[in-house]
Structures are given as structure tokens and as C-alpha cells.
Amino acid sequence: MKTKTVLSLLCMLGSVGWYLSGCGRIESYSEVPEIHFKKLVFVDSLDALGEILKKAVITFSFIDGDGDLGVRPQEKNPDGTYKPGGGLSRVYYTWHQKKSDGTYEPYQFPEGDVTISSEIPYSSVMDKSEAQNQTLKGTIQIKLDTPKKPKEVDIMRIEFYITDRANHQSNIEYTPDFSILNPSESIE
Numbered sequence: 200m201k202t203k204t205v206l207s208l209l210c211m212l213g214s215v216g217w218y219l220s221g222c223g224r225i226e227s228y229s230e231v232p233e234i235h236f237k238k239l240v241f242v243d244s245l246d247a248l249g250e251i252l253k254k255a256v257i258t259f260s261f262i263d264g265d266g267d268l269g270v271r272p273q274e275k276n277p278d279g280t281y282k283p284g285g286g287l288s289r290v291y292y293t294w295h296q297k298k299s300d301g302t303y304e305p306y307q308f309p310e311g312d313v314t315i316s317s318e319i320p321y322s323s324v325m326d327k328s329e330a331q332n333q334t335l336k337g338t339i340q341i342k343l344d345t346p347k348k349p350k351e352v353d354i355m356r357i358e359f360y361i362t363d364r365a366n367h368q369s370n371i372e373y374t375p376d377f378s379i380l381n382p383s384e385s386i387e
Contacts (some may be wrong), residue, residue, distance in 0.1 A: 269321030
């Protein structure tokens, strides 16, 4: 009878040790967001005048350890401007043209912009929360404006990064090179 009790106790202690060694561990991620490029596709979109424009849809994965990613509706005023401290959660992107010597040059949009930003809607990340802590993980798709008339070369890539509401900047990611004049259906 003592042998059964000792064996049962050892099995129970072994199970608890196994659980504590990794099975039940809560993973911890940095409060600085981390992103990774997944896919780029080009789609037709209509502008305000009804003209067809090409838009680039970039898909990337993200992990944010403190869960402060995405612009919440309450962070905006009725006129679309941001309340103090709001609107920092954005994706920043720069188009780069590949020059004949193999280096890259930022593309300057006609408005004079080189780096453009777009807010990350909270609705695109709010269902990604993990139950064990505030970590947000998932994928985001963002539509980007495309260059209208690229200069002499058509090989490009996109550099991008994100910021969260605390203004932590993620790592910088790049798409693979692609032809802007004749893009593939999907670039991964």
C-alpha cells in the first residue's frame, strides 16, 4: 500500500514539474512591436473621380507585447483629427526604386512625400488578443498608394514599419523586389 502511495505521489510531482517547465508558461513579448512581411498584391481601386488606380495591399504579421496597437474610435474627434495622445498607431512606408548600379533611391510622390503613413484601425487587430496577457498577435493588411509614374526604372521594393500608441517603432521590413510596371499577382 505504501508503494502505491509513493508512486502516485511521484507521478503527481512529475506532472506538476512538467507543467511548470513549459506547458503552462506564459510567453512574454516586448512592448516594442515586431513585424514580418508576408505578401504583396496589387488591386484596382477607384479614386474620388471614378478613375481606376492601382493600390498595393501589403500583408504582414505582428506581435505587440503590451497590446497598444491600432487606433481606437474614441481616439478621434468627429472631424477625423486625433485627440491628444491618439493616432500614433500607424504604418509608415517608403517606395524605393532600384537604380542600375543595384542601389535603391526613395521614390518621391508628386506631393513631395517620400515616406507616407496610414493609421492602423483598431478593428484590424482587436480580435487578436491572447487570453493569457495583453499580447496582440496576428496579421494586418493595409492598402498603400502606388507611384503614378515611376522614373526610368521599374524595379521597386517597399520599406515599412509600424508604431503603436506609445510610439514604439517596430523593426523595419522590406518587400522583395518587383516590377511596378508589370507586377506579379502575388509577391511573397
